[in-house]
Amino acid sequence: METKKQPLFSTYQENVDYLHEQLGVDESFDVIHLNLEYAGRKMSLFLIDGFAKDKILHYVMKLFAKLEPEDLEPDPLKKLIKTYIPYIEIGHNKDLNKTIDLVLGGPTALVVEGIDEIIMIDARTYPVRAPAEPDLERVVRGSRDGYVETIVFNTALTRRRVRDKSLRMEYLQIGRRSKTDVALCYISEIADSERVKKLKKSLEMIDTDGLPMAEKTIEEFISGRHWNPYPTVRYTERPDTAAAHLFEGHILVIIDGSPSVMITPATYWHHLQHAEEYRQKPLVGAYLRIVRFIAVIASMFILPLYYLFSTDQSLLPAALDFIGPAESGTIPLFMQFLIAEIGIDMLRMAAIHTPSSLATALGLVAAVLMGQVAVEVGVFSNEVVLYLAIAAIGTYATPSYELSLANRLVRIFLLVVTAAFGLAGYVIGITVWLLHLIRTKSYDIAYLWPFIPFSYRAFRDIVLRAPIPLKNRRPTFLDPQDPDK
Secondary structure, eight states: OOOOOOOOOOHHHHHHHHHHHHHTTTTTTTTTEEEEEEEEEEEEEEETTTBBBBHHHHHHHHHTTOOOGGGOOOOHHHHHIIIIOOOEEEEEBBBBHHHHHHHHHEEEEEEEESSEEEEEEEBBBBOOOOOOOOOOTTTTTSOOOOOOOOOHHHHHHHHHHOOOOOOEEEEEEEEETEEEEEEEETTTTTTTTHHHHHHHHHHOOOSSSOTTTTHHHHHHHSOOOOTSSSSSSEEEHOOOOHHHHHHOEEEEEEEEEOOOOEESOOOOGGGGGOHHHHSSHHHHHHHHHHHHHHHHHHHHHHHHHHHHHHHOOSSGGGGTOSSSSSSOOOSSSSHHHHHHHHHHHHHHHHHSSSSSSGHHHHHHHIIIIIIIHHHHHSSHHHHHHHHHHHHHHHHHSSSOOOHHHHHHHHHHHHHHHHHHHHHHHHHHHHHHHHHHHHHHHEEETTTTTTTTOOHHHHHHHHHHOOOOOGGOHHHHHHOOOOOOO
């Protein structure tokens, strides 16, 4: 929702008083209002302490101090902007409310007596940490820079890798009160223009006070199907990963305040790819991808399958009759799995809130209490711990954190229906899961493409990490304007 316009008043003092009151200068210590006088004219500077570059503003004020009244004639606005304000990003407008929104975002407003426009000096700086390798997307060999919480830094990191004249960064503001800066990033000569327009329209239609959770809030507004646990956008904190998707024809959404960049659209298979596969030789990368697929499949299906075989030994061939707990234990097998699943999630949450200096101690406590002691007192059987460890490893081997959480819910769902209905429940549960994924779409794109609908060449590139020289076509589901790489 756009802010209601407030045209400039007829006098300098009315404009200054309006800005002074609306910005809450007397109530907020970090909102600064400077009353100045240069070249025989009254001037006022409005800025936010901590956002403005002091050296730049001091330099501007020194130059103003040398001005004579005749220096600003005959056109004072033109003289100030083009001659006497030595800065790159300068603008002007006639809307007081827009000026307030801009000042709260960092630029400095200059109100000058006798000029019917407000001059905006974008000499701002934000508190920012240095780019560092993301914790969730580490690679053995490769770049160590990652996105940060400042949108200008993130757009610069992207342009550093995509020096294409058709790279576009469209600026939006979302949130009635937060006025969060958002950039829509795409390569205009590659990305589908209709998809860009549709996504931009969806962003502009977001009507809320603010974006407290940044990219996650935007995702819930534009993706739909709120109760679907599977992510329909991919997140990355790596500029090289974002650049690779831009070259394919994807659209990025960069949100100020978040180090994660949204990649749209994204299929199920996008969440299973990792930069490490492309930092190794093609054969090694293909092997790593296959191992990852096996790990993800095991994380979802091995626990309910083990439970099924343990409760119905007739399903096992003679060669596999060793599967199943040797002793039934004091707690039913289903409850053992349920307790262990909840215990692992409790441990994960505890690890997030534990200071790094105590993380080792937490790991030792978890290993001793949840592993060794639990087995010795009969809470868990040895095989339950083994298969649960395999499932946990598969979960943490999933590159996408959001996908790993969704798969964990699927594992618990399959475990419950298998415990309730046996073999029929296991088969029906997997069928329901597949039908759910088939019905899911990511911005009108089939979530399981190129598996359903099937495309041999694209699916081959999904399963096997093909050499880059052989990947000379962009994904067809993106409808790229330039299909050849």
